[in-house]
Amino acid sequence: xxxxxxxxxxxxxxxxxxxxxxxxxxxxxxxxxxxxxxxxxxxxxxxxxxxxxxxxxxxxxxxxxxxxxxxxxxxxxxxxxxxxxxxxxxxxxxxxxxxxxxxxxxxxxxxxxxxxxxxxxxxxxxxxxxxxxxxxxxxxxxxxxxxxxxxxxxxxxxxxxxxxxxxxxxxxxxxxxxxxxxxxxxxxxxxxxxxxxxxxxxxxxxxxxxxxxxxxxxxxxxxxxxxxxxxxxxxxxxxxxxxxxxxxxxxxxxxxxxxxxxxxxxxx
Numbered sequence: 001x002x003x004x005x006x007x008x009x010x011x012x013x014x015x016x017x018x019x020x021x022x023x024x025x026x027x028x029x030x031x032x033x034x035x036x037x038x039x040x041x042x043x044x045x046x047x048x049x050x051x052x053x054x055x056x057x058x059x060x061x062x063x064x065x066x067x068x069x070x071x072x073x074x075x076x077x078x079x080x081x082x083x084x085x086x087x088x089x090x091x092x093x094x095x096x097x098x099x100x101x102x103x104x105x106x107x108x109x110x111x112x113x114x115x116x117x118x119x120x121x122x123x124x125x126x127x128x129x130x131x132x133x134x135x136x137x138x139x140x141x142x143x144x145x146x147x148x149x150x151x152x153x154x155x156x157x158x159x160x161x162x163x164x165x166x167x168x169x170x171x172x173x174x175x176x177x178x179x180x181x182x183x184x185x186x187x188x189x190x191x192x193x194x195x196x197x198x199x200x201x202x203x204x205x206x207x208x209x210x211x212x213x214x215x216x217x218x219x220x221x222x223x224x225x226x227x228x229x230x231x232x233x234x235x236x237x238x239x240x241x242x243x244x245x246x247x248x249x250x251x252x253x254x255x256x257x258x259x260x261x262x263x264x265x266x267x268x
Contacts (some may be wrong), residue, residue: 001114001133002060005106006050007065007197008038008120009093014250015040022251037121038064038073039246042258044266045076050123052266055085059116062088065102083268086116098219099197100209107206114138117199123200123261125243132200132239138229139237140165140173141202142193143245152244153256163195163223164188165233167238173230176223193238196245197222202233206249 012035024032027041038047051062075225077088093105103117116132118124128141142165148154148198161179166188168174177184199222206228217222226236248257 001116001200002058003110003113003115004054004059004062005103005110005115005117006047006062006064006120007099007102007117008047008064008070008073009034009096009102009105010035010037010121012037017250018253023255024251028251028254032251032254034072036070036073038253039076040248040257042254042261043263046123046257046261047077047120047260048266048268049080049264050118050120051083051086051088051268052264053124053126054116054129054260057126058133059129060086062086063106064088064090064120065093065097065105066090066159068092069095081268086268097213098217099222100220100225102202102206103222104206104227105208107203110203110206112203114200114202116236117197117201119197121248122196122198123246123248123257124196125245127243128198128239128241131241132198135200135237135239137200137237138202139239140195140207140233140239141198141239142167142195144193144240144242147242148194150244152246153253153260154244154247156178158247159194160185165195165238166192167240171237173226173236173238176226178223191238191240193240194245196247198245199226201234204232205229208232208234220249 017033040046093102166175209225212224
């Protein structure tokens with residue numbers, strides 16, 4: 001279990017949106033204008049920190065799902081970055097048609113191997129990456145509400161926009177709810193956490209991705225694919241992690257992410 005697929009195809013709409021209150025230097029402003037969050041300079045490009053922790057957790061092969069226009073990503077991670085422990089490859093999602101569609105782009109690269117899947121604009125605790133690697137089947141890491149608030153950079157209001165994942169008495173995923181309101185949140189048992197797209201999959205997820213319809217937003221979305229996989233008998237272990245995920249969605253997040261990551265050692 002040493003493969004990782006990182007979804008880096010997004011349009012970066014929120015990052016590209018102007019924010020006069022965000023304290024960005026010239027280099028950060030330039031990257032923000034492109035929307036390519038993986039390259040946001042926090043002493044070094046943001047995704048370097050994620051890659052460093054993946055290497056520490058034992059992963060060795062990384063596939064970046066990018067768009068055909070992402071020459072800067074391909075040039076930096078494919079030509080300029082020197083890696084001793086990681087091999088970085090690229091696949092293209094031709095059109096930004098959702099997270100499930102992005103994942104299907106990596107199917108040939110994955111082959112028959114189990115793999116980790118992450119977002120390119122989140123920094124995940126190393127413990128979550130290592131714990132998913134130790135599983136013997138599919139699973140998902142979920143993160144505690146209190147730890148996200150106390151150790152992360154996301155406000156309580158924004159936490160409500162993330163998915164809630166609940167596990168049953170058997171420790172397996174029983175329900176995913178996107179952006180629950182306060183009343184719906186009260187229907188959950190104590191065995192729930194915030195989903196931040198930190199999954200361990202096997203090849204069965206690809207058939208599920210191809211079987212779903214477009215969501216009301218017009219995209220092929222990963223939660224729908226997970227639901228379809230569960231209908232066909234795929235079980236997902238839920239790992240509860242009492243640490244925070246850092247979120248780099250917009251220009252307003254840059255300063256807080258920099259505070260929390262600056263000085264962190266990276267060895268690729």
